[in-house]
Amino acid sequence: MKTIITATSVMITLVLVSLVLMSSGPDTLPVAGLIDEAHAAEPTTISPVKALENREVYYPGTEDLAPDEMRVTACGTGMPNARPKQAAACWLVELGNGDKFLFDIGTGSAERLSALKIPYNFIDKVFIGHLHSDHFGDLDALWVGGVVGNRVVPLKVWGPSSIEPKYGTKVAIDHMEKMLAWDVDSRMGNTDTRGLFIEVTEFDYRGVNQVIYEENGVTIRTIPAIHIFDGPVSFILEWNGLKFAYSSDTFPNKWWMEHAVGMDLAIHESFITPEALVEKQGFTPEAALNVGTQIHTSPAQFGKVMAATEPRMAVAYHFFNDWDTVPAILRDIRRTYDGPLALAVDYMVFNVTKEDIRVRMAVVDEDIWPQPSTIPLVPPDPALVRTELSQEMLDGRVVHRDILEEIYSEINEQFGSSAEVP
Ligand SMILES: [Zn+2]
Numbered sequence: 526m527k528t529i530i531t532a533t534s535v536m537i538t539l540v541l542v543s544l545v546l547m548s549s550g551p552d553t554l555p556v557a558g559l560i561d562e563a564h565a566a567e568p569t570t571i572s573p574v575k576a577l578e579n580r581e582v583y584y585p586g587t588e589d590l591a592p593d594e595m596r597v598t599a600c601g602t603g604m605p606n607a608r609p610k611q612a613a614a615c616w617l618v619e620l621g622n623g624d625k626f627l628f629d630i631g632t633g634s635a636e637r638l639s640a641l642k643i644p645y646n647f648i649d650k651v652f653i654g655h656l657h658s659d660h661f662g663d664l665d666a667l668w669v670g671g672v673v674g675n676r677v678v679p680l681k682v683w684g685p686s687s688i689e690p691k692y693g694t695k696v697a698i699d700h701m702e703k704m705l706a707w708d709v710d711s712r713m714g715n716t717d718t719r720g721l722f723i724e725v726t727e728f729d730y731r732g733v734n735q736v737i738y739e740e741n742g743v744t745i746r747t748i749p750a751i752h753i754f755d756g757p758v759s760f761i762l763e764w765n766g767l768k769f770a771y772s773s774d775t776f777p778n779k780w781w782m783e784h785a786v787g788m789d790l791a792i793h794e795s796f797i798t799p800e801a802l803v804e805k806q807g808f809t810p811e812a813a814l815n816v817g818t819q820i821h822t823s824p825a826q827f828g829k830v831m832a833a834t835e836p837r838m839a840v841a842y843h844f845f846n847d848w849d850t851v852p853a854i855l856r857d858i859r860r861t862y863d864g865p866l867a868l869a870v871d872y873m874v875f876n877v878t879k880e881d882i883r884v885r886m887a888v889v890d891e892d893i894w895p896q897p898s899t900i901p902l903v904p905p906d907p908a909l910v911r912t913e914l915s916q917e918m919l920d921g922r923v924v925h926r927d928i929l930e931e932i933y934s935e936i937n938e939q940f941g942s943s944a945e946v947p
């Protein structure tokens with residue numbers, strides 16, 4: 526928006542200058558009064574052969590994080606149906622002390638995370654706001670895919686309880702592990718599987734400003750969130766005088782209004798408008814109103830929350846951020862809030878310090894490989910061999926021994942190994 530306004534102003538200025546040029550003679554040109562002095566006075570340092578100093582985008586893996594800096598990356602900002610442009614909810618918080626935290630890991634978000642080129646050993650802490658699949662549907666992908674991608678430390682997961690144990694995080698993850706029994710056991714004994722374990726911390730969803738994590742100067746607290754059914758929570762992270770709050774999903778509530786005041790970065794859901802649900806997705810008006818204003822926070826309600834809690838930067842997420850949805854969302858938010866605002870989309874990056882909040886988009890490479898392990902890999906533990914092919918399957922193998930011997934000898938020669946064809 527800003528760019529458009531600036532570009533338009535420049536165009537208007539140019540038109541005015543041209544009109545004056547056309548109507549006045551060269552001797553009488555009042556040029557100084559018409560040119561934007563601030564811009565005219567800036568000498569350019571742009572060189573025909575040097576890289577630009579300000580590329581205005583973030584290339585993952587190319588920037589240090591300052592000791593006092595927080596970088597927050599949107600790895601999922603959309604709705605339950607992940608789509609090419611937007612995965613479901615997921616936010617990565619990276620701190621200058623080296624810590625990294627994931628808040629939610631919704632459907633499709635593991636792919637976004639891979640694009641950031643961070644070694645998986647560093648992404649071992651996940652905080653789940655509630656157990657809708659659009660908020661933890663890619664936990665399996667991060668858990669197992671992370672191990673294949675060289676994570677050799679267990680994954681640590683924090684998530685809320687609910688009204689019954691069967692609705693809590695512990696049971697959900699226990700069942701996820703059961704669902705993945707074939708996957709996990711088939712890898713045991715074949716690779717370094719030290720990362721194929723999950724440590725779950727389930728906390729009381731009713732805790733108000735409850736500390737659930739305190740380490741290395743970082744404190745993470747929870748407050749209850751109101752969303753369909755008891756269990757959801759929102760998170761508040763504090764480190765080095767910087768405060769970050771993430772709603773996950775919630776209707777506006779008194780706990781956020783009290784405890785998420787004056788955040789540096791406040792990420793809160795702002796759902797798609799009811800009319801878009803009717804027009805684009807075929808909802809009945811009644812269903813659209815229920816989902817868009819009762820189960821979730823509508824854009825105008827989001828604005829109310831932000832106007833009352835005054836963050837340095839308000840971030841709206843949980844809607845399809847398109848050219849034809851943004852005008853109505855922005856109109857509704859601006860009905861109630863006129864402060865700093867970002868309408869999130871995947872790969873939006875926030876660099877937060879006490880002095881500045883810089884918002885950019887990441888430019889990602891599609892040809893991504895997992896980074897090498899930051900901890901030396903160990904050979905597979907033979908004690909963990911749990912699966913072997915049955916004789917029936919072994920007898921079905923068609924072994925091209927000559928080909929295998931060629932491949933083994935080529936690789937041994939290239940890398941100095943001495944593996945033998947089994
Ligand atoms: Zn939800």
Ligand SMILES: [Zn+2]
Binds near residue numbers: 659660774843
């Ligand atoms: Zn959601």
